[in-house]
Amino acid sequence: MSKIKLIDVANLAEVSKSTVSQYLNGRFDYMSEKTKERIKRAVSELNYVPNPIARSLKLDKTKTIGVIVRDITGFDTSRTIRGIDDYCKTSDYNVLIYNTDVDPEVEAKSLEALYQLRVDGIIIAPTGNNTDLINKYIANGLPIVNFQLEHDGNEKSIIISDYRKAAYEATEYLITLGHQRICFVTQDFTNVKSRMDRYLGYADALSHYGIPVDDQLVQYWHRNSGFQSSPKSILNGINPPTAFFTQHLPITTELLAMLNAANILIPDNVSLLGFDDIPMAEFFKVPITVVTQNPYEIGREATKLLLNNINNKELGRQKVMLPCSLTERLSCKKL
Known part of the structure; x- marks a missing residue:
């Protein structure tokens, strides 16, 4: 036909x-x-x-935005996408979603594809490896809003959580329970400002309460290879931690699996506080205390900021920080 x-x-x-x-x-x-x-x-x-494409060429707007995420299956990421989509529906915008699996090459191709599709703007959770490319598209007039991670601190438009304050308050909570040996478990934060801010919040709280930072209690996890040192070996060491403070949901879930396999009980043998909520945590035998972001609101605010940039491309640099909250459950024991 x-x-x-x-x-x-x-x-x-x-x-x-x-x-x-x-x-x-x-x-x-x-x-x-x-x-x-x-x-x-x-x-x-x-x-x-x-034909919507033909009409958009005449109007110079497609009424479509692109969204590039690191892992579309992530618990918080999915809720962020929901916030984006809900806001777009009320603003008569359509959404195209690309998943990168934290691969810089896939991210670069996704940016190029969305640019070729003439989207009006892009919301991106960047890998940090395509900063120059993102800046090039912005210079060409394509509005782009970052979320989830701040890498070099020079992002033009970004929506993030107040990581430093959240990490401070979480560490302070553990200290008030009597914990002074708190193991901070993180990904490498050398070139990622958002991860560095979490570490600084942790260090600030220790300093405030007169507790020195012990480098042996700063442990690293890698997405591909897992823990640099096994949690069991850390707990079997001299002067072991009494609490783990994990900085990413996959770190928390892998730590839980390893502790369970080693018959290390939470919170009897060690306390655990995680960054980001765990799906269906209320059904756990020991529900985990977590720092909770508001990913749905992050999605809505990112979309609001992007549409403002689309309608007014003269807007200057904008950084919006949203508060986190501490959800107390049963995984942290008072000493």
């Missing part, structure tokens, strides 16, 4: 293409009722659907 075109509607209605175009765009000022009725019947009879 051949595709129905604008000229087909015009021929059937016995009007010009420009008249049909005016009708479809709601411009009826100089159009008679008979003409409108003929076009309406022709559109219905031919089952004509306007």
Whole structure:
């Protein structure tokens, strides 16, 4: 079946293409009722659907934004996407979602694809390896809003949680329970400002309470290879920690699996406080105390900021920080 075109509607209605175009765009000022009725019947009879891409080229807007995420299956990421989508629905925008699996090459291809599709703007949780490329697209007039991680601190528009304050308050909570040997478990934070901010919040709280930072209690986890030192070996060492403070949901879940396999009980043998909530945590035998972000609100605020940038490309650098909260459960024991 051949595709129905604008000229087909015009021929059937016995009007010009420009008249049909005016009708479809709601411009009826100089159009008679008979003409409108003929076009309406022709559109219905031919089952004509306007080409959104062609219309967007004329209007210089596609009413579509792109979203690039590191892991679409992530618990917080999925809720962020929901916040983005809900806000877009109220603003008559469509959403295209790309998943990178934290692969810089996939991220670069996703940026290029969305640029070629003429999206009006992009929301991205970046890997940090394509900063120059992102800046190039921004310089070319494409609004881009970052979320989830702040890498070098020079991002033009970004929505993030107040990581430093959240880490401070979580560490302080453990200290008030009597814990002074708190193992901070993180990914490498050398070149990622958001991860560094969490470490600084942890160190600030220890300093405030006169507890020196012990480098042996700063442990690392890698997405591909796991823990640099096993949690069991850490707990079997001299002067072991009494609490783990994990900085990423996959770290928390892998730590839980390893402690369970070693028959190390929470909180009897060691306390645990994680960053980011765990799906269905209420069904755990020992529900985990966590720092909770508000990913849904992050999604909405990121979309709001992006649409503001789309409608006003002269806006300067904007950084929005949203608060976190501590959800107390049963995984942290008072000493």
